[in-house]
Amino acid sequence: MADTLDTVITEGKALPLGPYPRIVTKDFEVPGIDRIEVYRQHGGYAALAKALRDIPPDTLAEEVKKSGLRGRGGAGFATGVKWGFLPKTAPKPRYLAVNCDESEPGTFKDRMIMEVSPHLLVEGTILAAYATHVHHAFIYVRGELAFAGRQVERAVREAYDAGLIGKDILGSGFDLDVTVARGAGAYICGEESALMESLEGKRGYPRLKPPFPAVVGLYGGPTVINNAETVSTLPAIVTLGADAYTAYGTEKSKGTRIFCLSGHVERPGNYELPLGTPMRVLIEDFGGGVRGGKRLKAIIPGGSSTPFLLPEHLDTPLDFESVAAAGSMLGSGGVIVLDEDTCIVAAVLRMSEFYRDESCGKCTPCREGTFWLVQLLERLEHGEGKASDLDLLNDICDNIAGKVFCPLGDAATSSIVSSIKLFRDEYLHHVRAHGCLVGPGARKH
Amino acid sequence: MISDDVKASMRAICAEYPTAQSGMLRCLHLAQETEGYITPAGMRAVAAATGARLDEVESVITFYTMFHREPVGAHVIKVCTSISCYLRGCDDVLAHLEARLGVRRGETTPDGKYTLKTIECLAACGMAPALQVNDEFVENVTTASADALLARLERGEGVAGLGGNWNLDNTHTTGNGAGASSDAARAGARGGKAL
């Protein structure tokens, strides 16, 4: 695969057309790839064998750092750097938690990995544990994803039976236990510290930071938390080597990632593309463009927690820096497309209801603020709002953002603030005309 | 009934973790699978297995949306109403199901067969609108396919295997052709079938 690299991306600029290699999902079409025999026939666990045989843990961690891999869970923090925060020695055991809680609206890649190729996830988990000197890893699977959970559980069992997990893995002397944990319906448990609470059998309230998980995490021990896709990328990095991997992507956003395309497009789905691929390529070439030949109205580039972008941003390269420069965030890679017939107020209301319902309720601004925001949006959407509500919404968002306990509260404000900025007239139309610009509007939810 | 076997399974779950309490959510899932919802006996068994106090167990149950605190229908239909499904018409599907079942969201049909609920983004946005019947996915739902779904359930057929209609087809551009056809993609893990 490495021989196609030079044709893909040069100097941080993606070529509009050309081959789009798949690294992480390369074998996802293989029938039966979810079973260990088939997975191994296609080179599965070779990366693990190679690492255990040839690469000492710290070297592997160094290699991951060199690869520039950035977390795929949302924040995009460099994985190798994060591992480096683990203290060299600590009185308590250290743990790894793989975050498979995928619940960000617009995101559906981790579920695919778990359902289609659970062994890829397991192999990545073992590699991550090995590189960070962890001997007990947890895979936290979102509760609703029952089939995904069963797939992962079976893969773990198969790996135990094959001696790929357990004592003295492949004769390397490395011991690892892997336990699959299940969520039970709470978006907040995707947040790393809430995930730890949930894993410990408690309500999913985020924890106070500092101390950060790398220092005091699960059961009080130093803890690494990585997203499912992040660890699933590790086998490829081991196979290709950091140098080859960094040839994909841009200067600061290396490699490929799985973009989840949804909303008003012809062919929604997951597309693994090099970072830096222009949004237009994803939406038009892969996604087949806006459904029914309609015009594009807005794009949410990184899951519902990220601010809106406009059609004029279509050529923005999909990498962390470029999307940020355009005024949004690459987030979890969930690209949501809205066509011209969409009522922005209704869409924002729908997203805001999500945050109201998923707020854990621990901190005041998020608990009470999201409740208030929804009430205001509801009355605006139903033509009963006032023009001054827009300033009020903005000010409530200001009283939430940066003042809450965890990023969920900040996320709840993104679509509101950005939509008022970009679509003020549409809001005001609701006030003036006591109704919607584009259609019947959202039903009460 | 929470049998001794179930209790033993709960203890085994808890033993997989550094602290017994970590088994909480899995034990609660097990209690719910066994009895249909979280009964007082289920709660007590979970408290015993995890070493948590009853009030802690209660506190945990109410935090998570998946635990039913009252009996539910044999088929719990959960329609995703989050943004991507919303954009692709989930509200119509939901309204249609309400009309067909004669209940509103959150309610159970008088015959105890169906409970209709809404749920937050199911990680099926690429196959929106999506819903779950109990914990199994049904995707790309239309009002017509919703009817087909109900017919299927009436016939006593399950829905396992209907979900997972993954499209990761990178062949629509002049791409490198690394991906096989989308049919093959579906066959990859689990055939996503039409209703």
Added chain:
Amino acid sequence: MAEQPREDLVNLTIDGRPVSVPKGSLIWAAARKLGIEIPIYCYHPKMEPLGACRMCFVAVEKMPKLATACTTVVTEGMVVRTDTPAVKKGRQGTLEFLLINHPLDCPVCDKGGECDLQDFTLRHGPGGSRFDVSKRHFAKPIPVSEQILLDRERCIACQRCARFCQSVAMEDGLAMQERGFRTEVGVDPAAPFDSIFSGNVVEMCPVGALTAKSYRFVSRPWELKKTGSVCGLCSVGCNVRVDVRVDKVLRQYSRPNDDVDDGWLCDRGRWELDAINSQERLRTPLIRKDGLLQPASWDEAMRLVAGRLREIAERDGPGAVGGIGSTHTTNEEAYLFQKLLRAGLGTNNVDHHHGRFPAAAPGAVLPWAWTDSIAGLERASDILILGADPYHRQPIVDLRIRKAIRAGARVHIVTPEPNRLDRLAATVLRYTPGHTGEIARALLNVVTAEGLTRGEFAAQRAATVEARRASVANDTPEQVAETAGIESAALRALARDLAGAEAAVILYDEMATREPSGATLAADLLDLALLTGNFGRPGAGVGPLMEDNNSLGARDMGLLPDTLPGYRLVADQDARAALGAVWGATLVGEPGQTYEEMLGGGVKALYVLGADPARHLADAQLTHLNGFEFLVVQDMFLTETARRADVVLPAVAYTEKDGSFTNTERRVQRVRQAMQPLPGAKADWEILVGVARALGLSWRYLTPAEILSEIGRTVPLYAGASRRALGELGACWPLSPGARTPEGRPTVSGSPFLTWEMFERGVAPSGVSGATGAAGPELAVARGREE
């Protein structure tokens, strides 16, 4: 004030003012030190920081976002501002959020006037709310326990109450339920909130969400007179604030004294105030005339008491009169009572109802007392609870044990009945009631027989150890298993745990010493502690948990037939002479009659003060009570004993007088008058002064403070005690006079734990009158066998 060493202090400025605080302090605490108020809801100094309510915003230089003062630890050179526009907006924002769903029902809310939401809104809040949509509603107050109501609408979800139940009380109770804007606190019906610590949540709730039924719609806080005092119920002596409206005690709140109560109060102390407010209380002296108790004047009653006592003492000798004192009255009153009998009537017939401790050995100065402290429990690695039930009898000690458990201590419960701590204990052993003493001996047996003795004490006394081994040679766990029905292997394991403990505390109930097998219980357990090296340092020790608020003080003050105040033997000529000189009397050297002896008819005239022996006597013995030629009872109520009296003198409650109590950890603490005495009744000390004067004694005490100062001069254990020296927090005896404060206030220093040297050498500082200073022989080890 003792300054911290420099390197442990961190310097910062808040609003431009410099302040130094210990490393690890929170900004909130540093601001408090400067008198700068930072509003808080979720934070509570006794619980881990939570950071949830987002009320305590401050601006910290170089931090991009506002910081929460309750979670941010100070760093050297930190620059904090609490008054920037951003801080004000942040706080206003949070208050506005809290108020959107909070009812504005302050006029009918019990918390009105002492509500943090009300107060902070006034000081930090927005002028009005921009919330013009509909509020969340809940059904009106729901009971969450027998005594507590919950208004969910008023709850601001600060989690204080739930966190108290979960992490401090560690008992079923309030917990957070639901989530997001549906969050509420609640109780699982299957796990009722019946904790004896429940009332703390009412006190902690910053708003009117949790209210006490007993106080609902009763008063506004500004109508209350609030007096700092000490609770008068059990022997813990929690510090309280007594809230009185006109002539009724409405509630007691905690007045934190961390060493004693860590800021908590139990529900008995908080709400069991019926006795004080009772309509049944005596309001006039009664004299038996024509066979009936009839109202009389104080003058008449006191003259009658004095006259009859004198008459009988003169007729049949001083040994014909006696007194039974109280475990509830103040030290001052106990002291005066025995002084009245010893100095006024010339008899040592004075005693009270208490645990049975073998008399102090000749020369030994310290009595049986807990050698460690309540706070010391936190430093124990192991805590043995033998035949005691602190949850019900000394609740706040139980709460401290829970804190010790959180700090890693292992608790071993060995009791006849199930104990509330069982669930959290490392060892739980049951035995047949009445056999506590045998269990103590079995533990000693294992330690000596298996050669598990440890520490210098044992090392230097091989012969003593051998003597002890021999004395308990037959008390093997296997033997005791038969008689006491206890698991022998587990008992053996427990003895080994104690012997191997880093620091163990052994606690037993004072009353267990009254069991048939309990005669040497105190001595045996003291030996167990000594021989296993669990003695003489914080976190290690042994001792009885006392019964009543002043059980220990009563003993200290000499309500015992054989010892003078401070445990000096009546037989001790020097002690008698010294006290006699102060008292202006010649004291008798013969020990007097015991409680049982007097009640059994050993005296003709009996003066019962604040005790109700009828309650403790078997029916057969009760007839003796009718047989006294003259029986006088001084009490708040017409007790069973008082019904049989010839004269009844009405006394007042502890909330109606000044004085001091000594709690189970030997802490002498001031009690303060919180309300007017009930009309017609008098404080016990006042009555005693009256009787003494009627007897012709020249007592001139005008206030309890004068009595306490006399105690400070005459009782070595209490050396230096005075109202001012004890201050707000009290001190554990042995006391010694301390340096004066910069303001010139006298102080005393106390002894949070007792060492063996103290036992041996005695504790009286030289120069105090009555000090014996005699070196004592080995105390328990020698004496345990004398019985």
